[in-house]
Amino acid sequence: MEDEYGDMSSSGETFTFPGTFTLEDGSTLESPSLCYNTYGTLNESRDNVLLVTHALTGNSDLASWWGNMLGPGKTFDTDKYFIVCANILGSCYGSTSPASIDPATSLPYGGSFPDVSVRDTIALQFALLSDLNVSSIKSVIGGSFGGMQVLEAMFASTRELSVRSAVPIACGSSHTAWQIAISEVQRQAIYADPSWNGGDCLDVRDSKGLNVARQMGMVTYRTARAYDLKFGREKVGEGPAYGKDAKWQVKSYLEYQGDKFLSRFDPITYVKLTEQMDTHDVGRGRGGIAKALLSLEMPSLVIGIDSDVLYPLHEQESLFSALGSVEKKFVSVRSEAGHDGFLLEQETVGKAIDEFLERIE
Known part of the structure; x- marks a missing residue:
C-alpha cells in the first residue's frame, strides 16, 4: 500500500x-x-x-x-x-x-x-x-x-x-466513543508492554506495544476492500496454507509498518497525543x-x-x-x-x- x-x-x-x-x-x-x-x-x-x-x-x-x-x-x-x-x-x-x-x-x-x-x-x-x-x-x-x-x-x-x-x-x-475506544485499545497494547514503565520509556525503540498499536491504527486508516484488493489471501514465500506459520502478505505488511514506526515515534508521545485527540x-x-x-x-x-x-x-x-x-x-x-x-x-x-x-x- x-x-x-x-x-x-x-x-x-x-x-x-x-x-x-x-x-x-x-x-x-x-x-x-x-x-x-x-x-x-x-x-x-x-x-x-x-x-x-x-x-x-x-x-x-x-x-x-x-x-x-x-x-x-x-x-x-x-x-x-x-x-x-x-x-x-x-x-x-x-x-x-x-x-x-x-x-x-x-x-x-x-x-x-x-x-x-x-x-x-x-x-x-x-x-x-x-x-x-x-x-x-x-x-x-x-x-x-x-x-x-x-x-x-x-x-x-x-x-x-x-x-x-x-x-x-x-x-x-x-x-x-468509537474513536476513543480505538485509541484506548492501542494505548492498552502499549501499557501491556513490560518496557512501558509508567511512561518512562522514551529511549525504547523496540517497544512491542507501540509496534502493535501502530498496526491497529493502520487497519483503521484503510478499508476492508482496500486490504482485500492489495493483499487478498496472498502469501510471502513458501509456507503452510494456514496456521501460526502461514506467511500472509498482509501480516508482513503490518509488521513492516509497526517496525518502521518505532524509528520515528516513542510510546509515551503516542499515548499523550491520542489522549489529546480524545479532548x-x-x-x-x-x-x-x-x-x-x-x-x-x-x-x-x-x-x-x-x-x-x-x-x-x-x-x-x-x-x-x-x-x-x-x-x-x-x-x-x-x-x-x-x-x-x-x-x-x-x-x-x-x-x-x-x-x-x-x-x-
Missing part, C-alpha cells in the same frame, strides 16, 4: 513561548516551543496567510505529507500565500514533548508530561502567528487531528487575529455542540472521505449541517483508501480547496 507520509523529520524553525504557558486544565509549561515551517511571503497587509494543521503522526514539514499540493500555482500557492504549518504541542517532531527537559527536575518529562488539549495546541499556534506578525488568517486547513485543530482555530478567532475561513477534513465535532469536543464549555457550531459564521468547506471507517462520512455531514456559516460547502471525496484518503487523494482534495479559496477575500 502507498505510504501516507514521506520522510519525517523535525526540520524547521522554532518558536518559544515567552514565559509560563497555562494549559486548559490549569497546569503550566515553562517556555514551551513549537517547531514550524513557512512557505511563501507575508504580504504588506499581513493577511495572505494559510494555517495548515497536521494529523496524529504528521509534522510541520508540509512537503512530506501534502507535497503535491505545495508550490507555485498549486493549492498551497507559494507565489500567493504565506503558508504556516506548525507542529502539535506534545509531538516528537521538534516541539515541547514528553522527551523535553522539565525545568523543575532537569530530567525528561516522560510520563509526567501534562495533559494537553487541542485548544492548548491552537492557543500556542496562535501565539506563534502573532510572533510572525500575522494580522489575519485567510483559511485554516487540516484533516483528521488537523481537522480538530481547524475547528478550535475557528473558535479562537479574534479581532486581533481573525480566521476568515476554514476547511475541516475527515473529522467530526467531537471525538466519539476534542467543540461543545465543552460552550453550551453543547449544536450551540457552539451555530456560532461559527465564517465561510467553511467541510470535506469527508466516503469510505472512512474511523471518522465516518455522516460525522462530516452533521458538522456541515450544524455550522452557522451562511457560505458553506460540503464535499464527499470518493476513495477506496478509507481515512487515509485525506492524505492520498491530493488531486481531489486540492481541487476542492482551490475552488473554495478562490471565493474567499
Whole structure:
C-alpha cells in the first residue's frame, strides 16, 4: 500500500513561548516551543496567510505529507500565500514533548508530561502567528487531528487575529466513543508492554506495544476492500496454507509498518497525543455542540472521505449541517483508501480547496 507520509523529520524553525504557558486544565509549561515551517511571503497587509494543521503522526514539514499540493500555482500557492504549518504541542517532531527537559527536575518529562488539549495546541499556534506578525488568517486547513485543530482555530478567532475561513477534513465535532475506544485499545497494547514503565520509556525503540498499536491504527486508516484488493489471501514465500506459520502478505505488511514506526515515534508521545485527540469536543464549555457550531459564521468547506471507517462520512455531514456559516460547502471525496484518503487523494482534495479559496477575500 502507498505510504501516507514521506520522510519525517523535525526540520524547521522554532518558536518559544515567552514565559509560563497555562494549559486548559490549569497546569503550566515553562517556555514551551513549537517547531514550524513557512512557505511563501507575508504580504504588506499581513493577511495572505494559510494555517495548515497536521494529523496524529504528521509534522510541520508540509512537503512530506501534502507535497503535491505545495508550490507555485498549486493549492498551497507559494507565489500567493504565506503558508504556516506548525507542529502539535506534545509531538516528537521538534516541539515541547514528553522527551523535553522539565525545568523543575532537569530530567525528561516522560510520563509526567501534562495533559494537553487541542485548544492548548491552537492557543500556542496562535501565539506563534502573532510572533510572525500575522494580522489575519485567510483559511485554516487540516484533516483528521488537523481537522480538530481547524475547528478550535475557528473558535479562537479574534479581532486581533481573525480566521476568515476554514476547511475541516475527515473529522467530526467531537471525538466519539468509537474513536476513543480505538485509541484506548492501542494505548492498552502499549501499557501491556513490560518496557512501558509508567511512561518512562522514551529511549525504547523496540517497544512491542507501540509496534502493535501502530498496526491497529493502520487497519483503521484503510478499508476492508482496500486490504482485500492489495493483499487478498496472498502469501510471502513458501509456507503452510494456514496456521501460526502461514506467511500472509498482509501480516508482513503490518509488521513492516509497526517496525518502521518505532524509528520515528516513542510510546509515551503516542499515548499523550491520542489522549489529546480524545479532548476534542467543540461543545465543552460552550453550551453543547449544536450551540457552539451555530456560532461559527465564517465561510467553511467541510470535506469527508466516503469510505472512512474511523471518522465516518455522516460525522462530516452533521458538522456541515450544524455550522452557522451562511457560505458553506460540503464535499464527499470518493476513495477506496478509507481515512487515509485525506492524505492520498491530493488531486481531489486540492481541487476542492482551490475552488473554495478562490471565493474567499
